[in-house]
Amino acid sequence: MRTLQAITTVLALVALPQVSFAGSALLDPEILVVIESPGDDISGISLVNGYALSKKGAISYVTWAVDGEDKGVAPYGGSRGDVASVFPGYADSDTPGFATAWNYNHFTPGEHEIVVRAYDDQGGYNESKKKFRTARFGDGADKFLTAAEIELTTIPIAGLQLYPADPTGDRFDVVLVWSKAAQQFVIKSIDQTCGDCTKLPYAAPTLDVVGSRGSGRVDLEWSGGSPVMAYEIERRMDSSAGAPTPWTLVGTASGVDPYFAEYPPAFAGPLVPASAAYEYRVRGLGPSAKSDYSNVGSILFLDTL
Numbered sequence: 001m002r003t004l005q006a007i008t009t010v011l012a013l014v015a016l017p018q019v020s021f022a023g024s025a026l027l028d029p030e031i032l033v034v035i036e037s038p039g040d041d042i043s044g045i046s047l048v049n050g051y052a053l054s055k056k057g058a059i060s061y062v063t064w065a066v067d068g069e070d071k072g073v074a075p076y077g078g079s080r081g082d083v084a085s086v087f088p089g090y091a092d093s094d095t096p097g098f099a100t101a102w103n104y105n106h107f108t109p110g111e112h113e114i115v116v117r118a119y120d121d122q123g124g125y126n127e128s129k130k131k132f133r134t135a136r137f138g139d140g141a142d143k144f145l146t147a148a149e150i151e152l153t154t155i156p157i158a159g160l161q162l163y164p165a166d167p168t169g170d171r172f173d174v175v176l177v178w179s180k181a182a183q184q185f186v187i188k189s190i191d192q193t194c195g196d197c198t199k200l201p202y203a204a205p206t207l208d209v210v211g212s213r214g215s216g217r218v219d220l221e222w223s224g225g226s227p228v229m230a231y232e233i234e235r236r237m238d239s240s241a242g243a244p245t246p247w248t249l250v251g252t253a254s255g256v257d258p259y260f261a262e263y264p265p266a267f268a269g270p271l272v273p274a275s276a277a278y279e280y281r282v283r284g285l286g287p288s289a290k291s292d293y294s295n296v297g298s299i300l301f302l303d304t305l
Contacts, residue, residue: 044184238277
C-alpha cells in the first residue's frame, strides 16, 4: 500500500507526456496490459483495475480513457503475487497492479469502451480495450442516493449457491444493503447454511398427464423445475375412493443436465390394468439429494378404450 501511495504521489508531481487516444503509434507486443475491472456490467463507485508488465523494462505509468475521453493516470505498483507466479520473467511482476476509483454513474446507462495504456521505461507502450455496460437510478450522475431514497433498503437472498457446485453442497443466505458511499447494493451479511441437505433447493417438477391409449399406455410430461441428473416416476391406485395404496416406483427418466434442464422430459409408463384409476408423481434426483414431489396427476383407464 505504501508503495502504491508513493507512486501515486510521484505521478502527481511529474509532468507526464500528453497522450492522445485518438491515434496510436505501433503498439509494443512485449508490453502486457490486462483489464480486470470494469467487468461486463458495473454501476456505482468501483475500480478501474488490472495489471501491466513489460519484458524489456519496468512500467513507467498507466493511463486510461473511456469512449475516447482521456481520464488521466491510474496509480501503478500494487502488489500482485498471483501475477508474479504466472509471469516470472517480466520486470516488477510482483508489483504490476494498477487501480483507481471511479463513479460509474457519471456514464450514461448503456455500453461503453475503456482503453488502458501502459508505458515502459524504454519508450514503448501497449493498450487493452474492453466493452462494458452501466446502469443507474434516474439522473444519478451527480446525486448520491441514500438508503432512505431506495424503497428496498435491504434485499435478502436465500439459498445462494456458488457455481459450479454440487446441488447438495453448501448454500448461503445473503443480505444486500444499499451503500451511499458505493452507490450500489453491497453484501451486509453471509450465513452459511445447508438446510435440508437431502433435498434439492429448487422447485419440484410440474406434472401433466397427457393421455392414455386402449393398450393401457400412459404418457406423462412435466417441466423440469430444477437442474437434476434424473427423475423418478411413481404410481399408485387412485386414493379418492378409499384408503390410498402405497406409491410404487415404476421408472426413471434422464435429466438433460445436473445443472441445467431446458427441455421438458417425457416418460412412457408401463402397461397397467384397464378399468382402473391411477395417480402419478415425479421428483428430481441429484447426486445424493432429491427434490420435492411434483403435483399428483390422475388418469382413468376403461375397458372400452
